[in-house]
Amino acid sequence: MYCQKCGQPLEDHVLFCQKCGTKVLPPQNAAIVTNAIPVSAASPVPPAAPAAMAPTGAPLAAVASVAASAPVAAPIVPLAPTAAEPPKKKKKKPVGCIVTLSILLIVLLGIGWFIASIFGLFGPKDLGVHYTEKDYQSAMAKIGTQVTFDGMTGDELRDYTKDLKKSGKKLSVNDYTWTHSDFQEKHFELTPNEATALLNEIAPGFFWFQSQQIKVLSNGDVEASGTLLLQKALTDLYPEYKDKSPYNAISKLNLYAVGSIEITENKLTLDTKVFKAGPIIPVSAQMLNDNASYFEALYSCVPGLVIHSLKVNDQGNFVVDALIPQKTVITEKNP
Numbered sequence: 010m011y012c013q014k015c016g017q018p019l020e021d022h023v024l025f026c027q028k029c030g031t032k033v034l035p036p037q038n039a040a041i042v043t044n045a046i047p048v049s050a051a052s053p054v055p056p057a058a059p060a061a062m063a064p065t066g067a068p069l070a071a072v073a074s075v076a077a078s079a080p081v082a083a084p085i086v087p088l089a090p091t092a093a094e095p096p097k098k099k100k101k102k103p104v105g106c107i108v109t110l111s112i113l114l115i116v117l118l119g120i121g122w123f124i125a126s127i128f129g130l131f132g133p134k135d136l137g138v139h140y141t142e143k144d145y146q147s148a149m150a151k152i153g154t155q156v157t158f159d160g161m162t163g164d165e166l167r168d169y170t171k172d173l174k175k176s177g178k179k180l181s182v183n184d185y186t187w188t189h190s191d192f193q194e195k196h197f198e199l200t201p202n203e204a205t206a207l208l209n210e211i212a213p214g215f216f217w218f219q220s221q222q223i224k225v226l227s228n229g230d231v232e233a234s235g236t237l238l239l240q241k242a243l244t245d246l247y248p249e250y251k252d253k254s255p256y257n258a259i260s261k262l263n264l265y266a267v268g269s270i271e272i273t274e275n276k277l278t279l280d281t282k283v284f285k286a287g288p289i290i291p292v293s294a295q296m297l298n299d300n301a302s303y304f305e306a307l308y309s310c311v312p313g314l315v316i317h318s319l320k321v322n323d324q325g326n327f328v329v330d331a332l333i334p335q336k337t338v339i340t341e342k343n344p
Contacts, residue, residue, distance in 0.1 A: 010033070012028065136232055152197070153333065174213035201327075231268065236264070246307075263287055268294070270320075
């Protein structure tokens with residue numbers, strides 16, 4: 010390359026002529042090569058020998074002629090650098106999120122079960138004891154009591170009782186007058202099915218339990234389950250304790266017990282081996298045995314009723330000897 014003013018030979022890439030100081034301009038037909046390969050596959054053209062230096066003060070035309078006579082390199086097309094594709098990131102499974110949601114679901118279900126148990130939304134334990142209308146009628150025939158309720162008796166009263174039970178309506182014993190008469194000594198046996206039918210059907214509107222089942226085990230122990238209507242029992246049987254009870258928010262309480270039971274002259278004796286009373290009521294089996302007398306109100310509320318003996322025989326039936334009223338008349342106090 011030569012200075013365009015004085016013709017001085019110049020090294021490549023100099024910016025000013027070392028002789029005259031003129032700014033060096035690159036030739037118009039020169040190509041700047043940067044990380045490129047020639048398009049043509051032909052062998053590269055060897056650089057031409059430098060032309061004879063123009064004398065000092067040579068006209069610009071002569072210099073231009075010398076520059077024009079230099080061979081022109083084949084055009085070179087720069088290649089755009091190819092960036093390597095970044096590796097694809099594997100999608101992580103949200104394991105932690107799934108575990109958290111699973112734990113939350115279990116906790117919520119547990120809380121729901123706990124609340125439902127407190128308010129008696131779940132039924133008591135199913136012991137597999139199921140009764141029929143025939144079982145109930147057989148039990149009533151053995152007892153022999155004729156009940157009259159607000160003028161209804163017999164089949165009319167039975168139909169009313171069934172409808173009352175289906176509706177779930179509860180009546181308070183304190184709102185009615187109870188008259189018992191014609192007491193007779195009775196001796197009879199009740200099968201577990203008959204006993205279960207009697208407890209559930211004789212007075213469902215007044216009774217303090219529902220969904221009861223009674224089963225006699227092979228060793229003579231009695232297995233029992235049912236739902237205690239706690240607030241109704243406190244109101245009807247133990248009004249003096251109702252305001253003192255710490256469980257006034259609980260209306261129903263599922264009960265389950267296993268043990269022996271015996272009644273002699275209205276005195277109840279329990280030998281409870283297992284007792285469960287809902288999820289929060291802290292009552293042990295021994296506590297139940299020590300306070301058995303409180304349950305005597307369930308039958309002593311009938312004036313004149315005397316249970317001389319109640320126990321389980323070898324056949325798995327309940328043997329009863331009792332003084333029982335044969336006539337009971339129930340009338341509303343303020344109709």
